[in-house]
Each structure stands twice: as structure tokens, then as C-alpha cells.
Amino acid sequence: xxxxxxxxxxxxxQHLAGKRVPIGSIVFRAALLMALLTSLLILVTLLTSIxxxxxxTFQERGLDFITSPLSLDPATAGVWSGIVGSAGxxxxxxxxxxxxxxxxxxxxxxxASRGRLTNLLRxxxxxxxxxxxxxxxxxGLAIFVRVVNLIGLSGTSSGRNILAAGVTMAVLVLxxxxxxxxxxxxxxxxxxxxxxxxxxxxxxEVIRHQVIPSAAPGxxxxxxxxxxxxxxxxxxxxxIGVATxxxxxxxxxxxxxxxxxxxxxxxxxxxxxxxxxxxxxxxTLAPAAIVVLxxxxxxxxxxxxxxxxxxxxxxx
Amino acid sequence: MISxxxxxxxxxxxLALVAAACSTSSNSPTTTSPPASTAPASSDSNALTGSxxxxxxxxxxxxxxxxxxxxxxxxPNVSIAVxxxxxxxxxxxxxxxxxxISDASRRIxxxxxxxxxQAGISYIELEIAIDGISVLTGLENDVKCLAFVxxxxxxxxxSTGFSSWSDANDLAAQLGSTVAPYADVPxxxxxxxxxxxxxxxxxxxxxxxVAKTRDTEKATRxxxxxxxxxxxxxxxxxxxxxxxxxVGYAFFVENQDKVKAIEIDGGDGCxxxxxxxxxxxxxxxxxxxxxYINTQKAAEKPAVAAYVDFYLSEEGLRSVAEAAxxxxxxxxxxxxxxxxx
Numbered sequence: 001x002x003x004x005x006x007x008x009x010x011x012x013x014q015h016l017a018g019k020r021v022p023i024g025s026i027v028f029r030a031a032l033l034m035a036l037l038t039s040l041l042i043l044v045t046l047l048t049s050i051x052x053x054x055x056x057t058f059q060e061r062g063l064d065f066i067t068s069p070l071s072l073d074p075a076t077a078g079v080w081s082g083i084v085g086s087a088g089x090x091x092x093x094x095x096x097x098x099x100x101x102x103x104x105x106x107x108x109x110x111x112a113s114r115g116r117l118t119n120l121l122r123x124x125x126x127x128x129x130x131x132x133x134x135x136x137x138x139x140g141l142a143i144f145v146r147v148v149n150l151i152g153l154s155g156t157s158s159g160r161n162i163l164a165a166g167v168t169m170a171v172l173v174l175x176x177x178x179x180x181x182x183x184x185x186x187x188x189x190x191x192x193x194x195x196x197x198x199x200x201x202x203x204x205e206v207i208r209h210q211v212i213p214s215a216a217p218g219x220x221x222x223x224x225x226x227x228x229x230x231x232x233x234x235x236x237x238x239x240i241g242v243a244t245x246x247x248x249x250x251x252x253x254x255x256x257x258x259x260x261x262x263x264x265x266x267x268x269x270x271x272x273x274x275x276x277x278x279x280x281x282x283x284t285l286a287p288a289a290i291v292v293l294x295x296x297x298x299x300x301x302x303x304x305x306x307x308x309x310x311x312x313x314x315x316x
Numbered sequence: 317m318i319s320x321x322x323x324x325x326x327x328x329x330x331l332a333l334v335a336a337a338c339s340t341s342s343n344s345p346t347t348t349s350p351p352a353s354t355a356p357a358s359s360d361s362n363a364l365t366g367s368x369x370x371x372x373x374x375x376x377x378x379x380x381x382x383x384x385x386x387x388x389x390x391x392p393n394v395s396i397a398v399x400x401x402x403x404x405x406x407x408x409x410x411x412x413x414x415x416x417i418s419d420a421s422r423r424i425x426x427x428x429x430x431x432x433x434q435a436g437i438s439y440i441e442l443e444i445a446i447d448g449i450s451v452l453t454g455l456e457n458d459v460k461c462l463a464f465v466x467x468x469x470x471x472x473x474x475s476t477g478f479s480s481w482s483d484a485n486d487l488a489a490q491l492g493s494t495v496a497p498y499a500d501v502p503x504x505x506x507x508x509x510x511x512x513x514x515x516x517x518x519x520x521x522x523x524x525x526v527a528k529t530r531d532t533e534k535a536t537r538x539x540x541x542x543x544x545x546x547x548x549x550x551x552x553x554x555x556x557x558x559x560x561x562x563v564g565y566a567f568f569v570e571n572q573d574k575v576k577a578i579e580i581d582g583g584d585g586c587x588x589x590x591x592x593x594x595x596x597x598x599x600x601x602x603x604x605x606x607x608y609i610n611t612q613k614a615a616e617k618p619a620v621a622a623y624v625d626f627y628l629s630e631e632g633l634r635s636v637a638e639a640a641x642x643x644x645x646x647x648x649x650x651x652x653x654x655x656x657x
Contacts, residue, residue, distance in 0.1 A: 070385075071385055072378065072381055072382045072385055072639075073385075156395055157367075157369065157397065158369065158414035160414075241371075241399065241409075242399065243397035243398060244374075244377065244398070244399045244400050244401075245370075245380060245381030245384070245399060246380075246381035246382075246384040246385050246396070246397070246398045247397045247398070248388045248392075248396055248397075249395045250366075250367070250393045250394055250395040251392035252365075252392075252393050261367065261397075262367075262369065262395065262397030264397075274547060275374075275544075275545050275546060275547065276378070276547075277547075277564075277566045277567050277569075277570050277639075277640055278570060279547065279570055282547050
């Protein structure tokens with residue numbers, strides 16, 4: 001017996017009459033909702049457990065927790081040294097990785113001819129983005145620590161300082177910046193470029209005044225991702241050499257002495273606190289430090305969103 | 317004309333630079349000072365400048381860090397950093413002349429000493445504390461005491477695949493265990509991983525003697541939950557009532573409400589790990605902790621010598637107990653070794 005497939009008219013008629021229950025559609029929708037709820041549940045569990053641990057610390061210590069240096073006494077320990085280190089690394093990443101990464105992407109997308117070589121380069125950049133961060137740590141130890149020593153910036157830290165760390169992190173996030181910028185540039189409609197050339201603008205003027213501003217929201221998203229990565233990475237820092245136990249710069253140290261001296265960073269502080277034998281560090285101080293790290297990330301995100309919104313307004 | 321692009325970019329850069337500038341100029345009450353390296357040693361400790369760089373064992377790190385903090389409060393103009401990548405990594409840096417002091421949870425190996433002498437680095441070894449390795453289980457476990465043969469039967473290389481304590485019965489009987497047969501209860505092992513000094517010490521103190529007689533690999537079974545974080549190990553051990561594992565004594569002391577220590581029989585009867593039994597050497601799973609000091613650096617850098625002086629002072633040695641390790645019965649030999657440098 002041959003069953004003929006229902007015609008479109010029949011299906012629509014059944015729908016309108018409410019006779020046909022779209023089981024597949026309901027199941028699919030339920031599965032999607034479950035996926036959403038599962039990820040939400042994980043996130044909420046994580047956040048509540050961290051916040052529950054962090055609240056007592058902030059209640060007892062308040063701002064003092066933020067502004068105190070490292071200590072092995074849970075009553076006086078603070079995250080200031082970590083904030084300083086992480087902010088310094090983020091600053092170096094901003095100064096080094098963004099101009100380099102955005103420049104590379106603009107060249108690859110706008111100037112480079114579409115050939116085998118460009119494709120090879122692009123593939124390699126993508127591969128670099130998935131290299132484990134510890135490998136960049138080894139690279140930093142083998143090259144940047146040595147370079148910092150060679151150019152006489154080793155300070156009191158044998159070259160294991162924030163400069164070597166910042167450059168390593170910049171290289172680590174470079175592929176992310178290049179890839180997101182490339183995607184953003186590729187999403188700019190070709191017609192915008194053609195319109196620019198049509199009114200007699202040079203290639204440089206078109207890129208500078210039309211293409212990059214149009215791509216700016218995407219570029220900034222990449223920048224946020226890159227900064228977030230640089231804030232959160234711990235493994236490369238441990239390889240390059242970061243103070244995990246205790247760290248204090250001389251009180252009268254100059255700017256140069258501080259930059260070339262030893263350092264510590266926020267994720268490293270969290271890690272070393274979670275390993276302390278005094279459980280108060282792992283139970284209440286480490287969660288509080290995580291909240292501080294999250295706050296720094298959100299601040300960086302917010303700054304990028306504000307800038308992106310300005311671009312959007314300007315575009316309209 | 318400043319274009320639409322460059323304004324935000326300048327803003328971001330300015331923000332970052334301000335952040336860097338603010339952060340680095342924090343907590344510095346003084347304004348200008350001579351470069352640290354040119355400052356001479358002075359009897360006034362507040363005038364002491366320079367830097368101390370300490371790396372090495374993560375086990376010793378808490379003592380050195382505690383002393384660094386105390387030292388820093390009286391010598392705020394000395395920059396000081398303590399890290400703990402592990403004894404082996406610490407010696408690599410130490411013998412490359414990159415650090416002033418190396419923390420160690422074992423004596424320097426011949427190969428490491430060779431590297432040091434080739435680089436022209438001389439050092440003094442100072443014994444500063446004792447650490448006991450506690451063999452732990454869940455609070456409800458009935459097992460009271462284990463001998464080295466039991467530890468080998470349950471944790472040694474031949475125990476691979478044993479998922480229940482009773483799986484080790486035949487092996488333990490062969491080895492002449494007095495505790496076996498064990499109950500038929502799950503055996504969940506959580507312990508430090510290979511990178512840890514505690515792992516090495518456990519093997520050399522507890523497993524090696526038996527492994528030698530059986531001519532087997534001097535290693536633990538590979539199939540256990542390994543973590544570099546001692547708090548995670550404690551968590552793992554407390555989650556099963558019949559678990560088995562080992563950590564440094566300090567972590568047992570802090571977690572007596574979650575885990576139970578098993579007495580260890582090293583041939584002279586069962587001994588429970590306490591401050592007294594570890595200090596007197598009757599507890600069989602104990603090791604010494606050391607500081608290695610670069611003698612050239614100690615001579616050139618007044619801050620390094622001052623830090624070690626402080627370490628060996630009454631206040632500095634109190635940190636050993638504060639970090640939950642066990643002080644030596646007498647520090648005379650250590651202090652004499654330092655004074656004779």
C-alpha cells in the first residue's frame with residue numbers, strides 16, 4: 001500500500017484545526033531549554049558557592065581586603081599585590097597585543113593578496129590560538145626572560161618580572177586579537193569600501209575612516225576576550241616564575257625597580273591561597289579574591305561595551 | 317582632527333597606563349632613594365635595602381614566606397619574593413645563580429650539586445624543620461595501624477588494580493603482614509602526584525625498603541587520584557570512609573575533624589604522628605626540611621644575610637611551628653653552620 005505524502009495544504013489545514021501535535025518540535029524545544037537550564041544551573045551553583053564564601057570576608061574586612069598586601073595571616077591578608085600585578089600585565093597586553101594584532105589583521109584582510117601564503121598564515125594563526133597556555137609559558141621562560149636579562153631590565157628578579165610576564169601574555173592573546181579582528185573586518189560590507197573608492201578616497205582613507213570604525217564593535221569584543229584571558233591565565237606565570245608564597249616590593253622602590261622586580265598576580269594569589277594548610281584561606285579568602293578578579297573582568301568588559309556603544313551611535 | 321577610532325583607543329591606553337602607574341606607586345610612603353644595590357650594610361635595620369629571592373620546595377614555602385613577611389615589617393625597604401615550584405625546580409634556578417636561597421624538602425642530589433659547582437656556586441645547607449608524612453583514612457575506618465609491608469601491599473606498584481582492601485590480602489600475607497586480612501571495603505586512594513616532594517619522600521621512606529626486597533619498581537601504584545593541592549587530597553580522603561592516602565603532617569593537623577591518621581609501624585611498634593613522636597624521630601615517616609643559601613650572595617647582599625639571621629632568630633624559628641611543622645630538638649648545629657660561613 002502506498003501512502004502518499006500529505007500536501008502542504010493538508011498540513012496547514014490540520015494545524016489550523018489543532019488536530020496535529022508537532023511532537024518533534026516540542027521535544028526539540030524542551031531539549032534546548034534543558035541545555036539552557038543546565039548551563040545556568042552550573043553557573044548559578046558556582047557563583048553562589050563563591051559568593052557564600054566571599055561574603056564573610058568582605059563583611060569583616062571591607063575595603064581593607066582590597067588594599068592590604070599579601071600575608072600568611074588570614075586576618076590581615078589582602079589582594080593588593082595581586083591586583084597590581086594583574087593590572088600591570090593587562091596594561092602591557094593592551095599596549096603590545098592590540099596594536100600588533102589589529103595591525104596584522106588589517107594587513108591580512110585588506111592588503112594581502114588572497115594566495116596560498118595568506119591562507120597558510122591564517123591557518124597558522126588559528127592553530128596558535130589553540131596552543132595550550134603552558135607552552136607560551138615555556139616560550140616566555142626561554143625567550144622573554146632571557147631578553148629581559150640581556151637588555152638589562154632584570155632588576156632584582158633575575159628577569160622573572162612583570163615585563164617578561166606581560167610580553168608573554170601579549171603573545172598568548174595575539175592570535176585571539178588577530179582572529180576576532182579579521183572576522184570583524186570581513187563582516188564589513190564590500191559596498192562600504194566601494195562607496196569610499198567611488199568618491200575618490202585612497203585605500204588608507206577608506207580603511208581608516210570607513211572599514212575600521214564599522215568593524216570596531218567586533219574588534220572590541222576581541223579585545224575584551226583577550227584581556228579576560230590575560231587576567232585569568234595562571235599556568236604561564238607559574239612557568240615564567242611568579243612569587244606564590246610571599247611578595248613585597250621595597251617600600252621606597254622606584255617605578256623602574258617595581259616594574260623590573262618580582263611580582264605576583266591575582267589568579268596566582270587565588271591558587272596559592274587554595275593550597276594553604278590554614279583552611280580559612282581556601283574557604284573564605286580565595287572566594288573573595290575570585291570575586292575581586294570577576295569584578296576586574298566586569299570592569300574591563302563594561303569599559304569595552306561603553307566604547308562600543310559610542311561607535312554604534314557614531315555609525316548611525 | 318582626532319578621528320572616531322583614535323579617541324577610544326587613546327582612552328583605553330590612558331586607562332591602562334593610569335592603572336599601571338597607580339598600582340606601582342602604591343604603598344610607598346617615601347619619595348626618592350638611592351638605588352638599592354649601592355646601599356651599604358648598616359647597623360640600623362631600617363636602612364637595609366636590596367632584595368632577597370627565594371624559590372624551591374612548596375612544602376618549605378609557608379615557613380619561608382612567613383619569615384619573609386615578618387622580616388618585611390621590620391625591613392620595609394628590602395624587596396622580597398618567595399615562590400614554591402618544587403625542590404627540583406628550585407635547585408635548577410639556584411644553581412643557575414638566579415635565586416639567593418633555595419628551600420628544599422630533601423638533601424641536594426649529586427647531580428644538582430654537580431650543576432652548582434660547575435656554575436661556580438657554593439652554598440651552605442641549613443636544616444630548619446622536620447615534616448612528618450601522615451597516612452590518612454576516613455574517620456569511620458577501623459584500621460588503626462599499618463606497617464611498611466601493609467603500605468606496600470595497598471599502595472605499592474604491585475597493588476595496581478586493587479579496588480578493595482581485601483584485594484591486597486594475598487600480597488600482604490606473602491609479605492608477612494600482621495594486620496591483614498583486611499576487610500572487604502572499597503579502597504579509594506587520594507594522594508600527592510609525582511611532582512611533589514611528599515610523593516618522593518613517601519616512596520623512599522615507606523615503599524622503597526619493601527620494593528627492594530621484592531625487586532619491583534620503586535613507585536606507587538599509578539591508578540589513584542593525584543592532586544598537587546593538599547586541600548583537595550583531604551577532601552578526597554574525607555569523602556570515602558575507607559579511603560587511604562598521605563599528606564604532610566601540617567595538613568592532617570588542620571583537618572582532624574575530617575580525616576583520621578593511621579599509626580605507622582616502622583619495625584619498632586605502632587607510632588601515631590604527633591609533634592613529639594616526629595621531633596624525637598620515633599615516627600618512621602618523617603623528613604628534614606632544608607634551606608640552601610648561596611654563600612657569595614650572602615656575602616655580597618646584606619639583605620640576604622640579614623634574612624637568614626632573622627630566620628635563625630627566636631622569632632624566625634617560631635614560624636616553623638606557626639606553619640604547623642615541627643622544630644628541631646636543637647638548632648645549635650644549624651646556627652653553627654651558618655655562623656661558620
